[in-house]
Amino acid sequence: MLFLQYLVAGVLTGGLYGLIGLGIVIIYKSTKVFNFAVGALMTFCALVCVALVTNVGLPFWLALPISLAFAAFLGLLTERVGLRPLLAQPILTLIMATLAIESILYGTMLLFWEGYTISFPQGVLPGQTIFLGPIFIPHEFLYAFIVATACFVLVGVFFFKTQMGLRMRVTAESHVVAMALGINITRIFAMSWMLATVVGALAGIFIGNRLGLQVAITPSLAFKALPAIIFGGLDSLAGAIIGGLTVGILEKMAAGYIDPKVAEITPYIILLLVLLIRPQGLFGEERIERI
Amino acid sequence: MWRPCGVIDETYEQDLAIVRTFPQWTLTVAALGALALLPAYVSGVTLNTVNHIAITIVALHGVNILTGLTGQITLGQAAFMAIGAYSMEMMVRYWGLSFWIATPIAMLITGVAGVIIGLPSLRIKGFYLAMATLAAQFIVPWIIVNVRPDLTGGTDGLTVSPPSIGGLQLTSQESIFYLCATVAVFSTVFARNIARSRYGRAFIAIRDNDIAAEIMGIAVVRYKLLSFFLCSLYAGLAGCLYAIWMRGISVEHFTLHESIWYLGMLIVGGMGSVVGVILGAIMIRSLTILVTYIGPWIAVFLPPGTGTVLELGLGPIVFGVVVLAFLIYEPHGLARIWERFKAFYRLWPYSY
Amino acid sequence: MLVVQQIEVFFQHVIQVLKGVSLTVPPGQIVCVLGANGAGKSTTLKAISGLLAAEDGRVTDGLIEFDGKRIDNRLAHDVAGMGITQVFEGRRVLEHLTVDENLRAGNLGGTRGMQSKLEQVYSIFPHLKSLRKKAAGWLSGGEQQMLVIGRAIMADPRLLLLDEPSLGLAPLLVKEIFATIERINREFSTAILLVEQNAARALEIASYAYVMENGRIVMDGEAQVVKENPDIKEFYLGLGEFGTRKSYKDVKHYKRRKRWL
Ligand SMILES: Nc1ncnc2c1ncn2[C@@H]1O[C@H](COP(=O)(O)OP(=O)(O)O)[C@@H](O)[C@H]1O
Ligand SMILES: [Mg+2]
Numbered sequence: 001m002l003f004l005q006y007l008v009a010g011v012l013t014g015g016l017y018g019l020i021g022l023g024i025v026i027i028y029k030s031t032k033v034f035n036f037a038v039g040a041l042m043t044f045c046a047l048v049c050v051a052l053v054t055n056v057g058l059p060f061w062l063a064l065p066i067s068l069a070f071a072a073f074l075g076l077l078t079e080r081v082g083l084r085p086l087l088a089q090p091i092l093t094l095i096m097a098t099l100a101i102e103s104i105l106y107g108t109m110l111l112f113w114e115g116y117t118i119s120f121p122q123g124v125l126p127g128q129t130i131f132l133g134p135i136f137i138p139h140e141f142l143y144a145f146i147v148a149t150a151c152f153v154l155v156g157v158f159f160f161k162t163q164m165g166l167r168m169r170v171t172a173e174s175h176v177v178a179m180a181l182g183i184n185i186t187r188i189f190a191m192s193w194m195l196a197t198v199v200g201a202l203a204g205i206f207i208g209n210r211l212g213l214q215v216a217i218t219p220s221l222a223f224k225a226l227p228a229i230i231f232g233g234l235d236s237l238a239g240a241i242i243g244g245l246t247v248g249i250l251e252k253m254a255a256g257y258i259d260p261k262v263a264e265i266t267p268y269i270i271l272l273l274v275l276l277i278r279p280q281g282l283f284g285e286e287r288i289e290r291i
Numbered sequence: 292m293w294r295p296c297g298v299i300d301e302t303y304e305q306d307l308a309i310v311r312t313f314p315q316w317t318l319t320v321a322a323l324g325a326l327a328l329l330p331a332y333v334s335g336v337t338l339n340t341v342n343h344i345a346i347t348i349v350a351l352h353g354v355n356i357l358t359g360l361t362g363q364i365t366l367g368q369a370a371f372m373a374i375g376a377y378s379m380e381m382m383v384r385y386w387g388l389s390f391w392i393a394t395p396i397a398m399l400i401t402g403v404a405g406v407i408i409g410l411p412s413l414r415i416k417g418f419y420l421a422m423a424t425l426a427a428q429f430i431v432p433w434i435i436v437n438v439r440p441d442l443t444g445g446t447d448g449l450t451v452s453p454p455s456i457g458g459l460q461l462t463s464q465e466s467i468f469y470l471c472a473t474v475a476v477f478s479t480v481f482a483r484n485i486a487r488s489r490y491g492r493a494f495i496a497i498r499d500n501d502i503a504a505e506i507m508g509i510a511v512v513r514y515k516l517l518s519f520f521l522c523s524l525y526a527g528l529a530g531c532l533y534a535i536w537m538r539g540i541s542v543e544h545f546t547l548h549e550s551i552w553y554l555g556m557l558i559v560g561g562m563g564s565v566v567g568v569i570l571g572a573i574m575i576r577s578l579t580i581l582v583t584y585i586g587p588w589i590a591v592f593l594p595p596g597t598g599t600v601l602e603l604g605l606g607p608i609v610f611g612v613v614v615l616a617f618l619i620y621e622p623h624g625l626a627r628i629w630e631r632f633k634a635f636y637r638l639w640p641y642s643y
Numbered sequence: 644m645l646v647v648q649q650i651e652v653f654f655q656h657v658i659q660v661l662k663g664v665s666l667t668v669p670p671g672q673i674v675c676v677l678g679a680n681g682a683g684k685s686t687t688l689k690a691i692s693g694l695l696a697a698e699d700g701r702v703t704d705g706l707i708e709f710d711g712k713r714i715d716n717r718l719a720h721d722v723a724g725m726g727i728t729q730v731f732e733g734r735r736v737l738e739h740l741t742v743d744e745n746l747r748a749g750n751l752g753g754t755r756g757m758q759s760k761l762e763q764v765y766s767i768f769p770h771l772k773s774l775r776k777k778a779a780g781w782l783s784g785g786e787q788q789m790l791v792i793g794r795a796i797m798a799d800p801r802l803l804l805l806d807e808p809s810l811g812l813a814p815l816l817v818k819e820i821f822a823t824i825e826r827i828n829r830e831f832s833t834a835i836l837l838v839e840q841n842a843a844r845a846l847e848i849a850s851y852a853y854v855m856e857n858g859r860i861v862m863d864g865e866a867q868v869v870k871e872n873p874d875i876k877e878f879y880l881g882l883g884e885f886g887t888r889k890s891y892k893d894v895k896h897y898k899r900r901k902r903w904l
């Protein structure tokens with residue numbers, strides 16, 4: 001029975017990791033940039049949402065779309081200011097650029113929210129913790145899981161069924177070919193950053209609902225999504241969700257059966273193992289090398 | 292290596308020298324002299340900052356060897372420093388070793404740890420490797436805090452008693468300054484010599500193209516691990532210095548953000564350049580100090596109570612903006628600006 | 644339709660590759676550009692399609708006009724939107740995408756008319772239809788060449804820029820590719836600027852030809868006329884001057900050869 005409880009908790013947390021991972025994958029897929037700033041972006045947007053609810057006094061259903069619009073704007077800004085000038089630079093430069101952006105966002109958040117734990121007022125999300133016999137399910141996480149699933153389906157449909165999604169995938173394959181096919185790649189970059197930041201913001205808002213937000217701590221939750229996407233394969237949408245679930249479940253199992261403390265680093269141990277054993281992940285695109 | 296016109300080597304000794312011309316010698320001696328006399332002129336607070344810069348330079352030389360020369364991105368330098376600092380203090384505390392003996396051993400321990408963390412680099416590159424070091428950056432402090440909290444003091448950390456040399460306790464900032472400055476100078480000379488040796492050239496070859504380097508007969512595996520080893524050696528040393536400078540250690544001091552800052556300093560200074568390491572460390576560390584002075588200034592215009600927050604938040608913002616600006620406008624960093632200045636100075640008043 | 648006048652192209656502000664190239668492509672015609680490796684043929688095509696910028700290159704002098712509008716140094720996707728599509732040298736398929744997706748990606752507009760365009764391409768290359776679900780990276784060289792040409796047709800271009808479509812293909816496939824090029828030109832009355840090493844076949848299907856060397860056009864004329872030129876015959880078509888063995892002591896010959904290659 002305990003096992004079931006851990007499994008459910010793992011799946012629910014895993015959904016969140018998957019959602020964060022999805023944001024990373026979207027950017028990576030179309031721009032080949034690995035976004036280390038995802039944690040700061042997500043925390044920032046979630047904090048804005050909290051501020052709208054508590055300081056401005058907006059109802060949650062109104063604050064949510066406004067903060068998602070803000071997320072889109074923030075993603076656009078980040079891309080324009082930080083990454084557009086660095087098109088086609090070496091990997092180290094790109095990593096450093098996202099880290100610099102992370103630092104700027106981190107500092108800005110400290111200015112506004114300092115080090116306090118900030119959470120949504122109680123009962124922003126309707127409903128309460130669900131008890132299924134001995135298993136309990138926090139309703140916030142259930143919402144998060146449903147939204148995460150919906151995001152995956154929507155983004156999947158977008159990437160694989162629409163012409164715009166196809167263009168994003170073309171851009172990911174080759175910038176030059178994309179340009180020759182009449183694709184405005186700078187617009188694609190901007191779009192994927194906006195989309196990814198919105199997805200990240202959703203994750204942040206759900207984390208804020210359940211655990212509260214803390215400037216110094218919440219961003220590093222996003223780093224726990226890293227093993228999830230490496231595990232799933234950096235450019236695979238399905239990989240992100242499966243990787244997220246796997247990491248979430250393993251983390252909760254470790255917390256339950258070994259020690260809650262061990263759970264803190266379980267994702268990183270998984271990360272190291274995956275990097276050592278199968279760096280391209282389980283679902284990553286195979287490099288096609290014909291001779 | 293580029294040299295100004297008119298500097299002609301007649302012997303191998305001349306060719307190998309770092310300090311070459313008479314003006315250079317004068318400048319070097321003058322600079323070292325000024326450094327030696329520094330404590331007499333500046334306040335303890337400034338000296339404290341200078342010590343921090345010296346320690347940073349030592350750690351940054353390590354990052355430069357690994358990331359700047361060999362091209363292996365590390366987000367774990369602070370964790371390595373923690374390994375060095377903790378193993379030093381534990382040996383002093385529980386085995387009664389003196390600081391002077393414990394430090395070299397701690398450096399070796401850190402070096403070996405670095406090689407272990409470096410193992411994934413044999414298979415992965417780029418941000419995959421960055422992530423492996425990131426994992427280390429989270430795992431190492433966790434081990435320190437959780438495995439034997441009775442020995443390491445857990446989250447509280449440990450106090451470090453000042454080491455003594457010939458009956459003199461290194462308690463004052465001044466005495467710590469002489470230690471840190473000496474170590475920083477020797478680290479710099481050593482780093483410079485690595486960069487221009489066979490090893491340095493092998494590192495650069497691996498950075499530029501590891502497959503080509505392999506084909507050229509460079510034992511890539513060995514050199515990559517060597518590079519991790521050297522990087523961690525420096526980190527271990529810097530960690531030990533940090534411990535006695537802070538008079539205590541705690542995992543709070545060795546965070547991911549610290550590691551990120553080292554990379555940022557390297558960008559600002561100039562990748563792969565020994566001069567850049569020094570300039571980058573000085574620039575970023577002084578900027579943060581500057582911010583703490585400017586903070587209250589700006590706070591005058593803000594609602595009361597936001598002053599301290601400003602100090603906290605402004606540092607990372609300034610750091611991020613500076614690093615981003617360098618990435619975009621001068622990716623070769625301060626070292627390149629320094630080169631340009633030297634060329635300008637030599638040629639003045641002609642344009643070439 | 645396309646007029647290129649005295650363009651000069653620099654890479655990284657210092658490497659001059661084109662030194663005054665002029666050429667014209669009239670509507671609905673095939674024009675070919677011949678020349679040795681490194682002459683600057685691909686660079687000319689990239690200058691037209693606006694892809695120089697991606698390699699830090701610029702048109703610094705001269706002008707390029709398409710339907711009377713200046714297009715030099717325009718953004719690549721704008722140029723593509725105006726009806727010019729380039730097919731790269733070396734078959735740049737989108738490896739991880741399926742054949743079908745590769746073709747769909749070529750369609751500039753929305754999804755309107757997608758199906759009929761797809762059918763059109765599959766009717767030209769029936770072989771591709773059987774491969775439509777396969778990842779393009781696994782196709783053979785000839786199939787990939789068909790795919791990139793098909794992808795270009797999806798855009799409904801009025802001017803098609805083809806860079807060495809026969810490179811590295813077996814003779815039978817080469818023949819097929821050239822037949823297809825002619826067919827595209829005939830059926831859709833697409834103007835084609837064809838860069839080729841295979842001079843014999845190119846001159847067969849082209850109406851006009853330019854010969855390029857070291858960043859300059861050194862000869863141009865009706866394809867029939869160029870084909871009969873003795874130098875072309877010797878150095879591009881591989882037909883000896885008098886069908887006799889050549890002696891490298893022949894100074895005059897050597898000089899001429901040097902001028903060409
Ligand atoms: N991106 C570039 N940067 C510098 N030089 C280039 C670049 N692209 C091409 N070149 C040079 O321009 C010349 C012409 O190249 P190209 O147009 O590809 O020749 P062709 O297609 O006729 O074989 C070559 O000498 C090549 O080295
Ligand atoms: Mg070419």
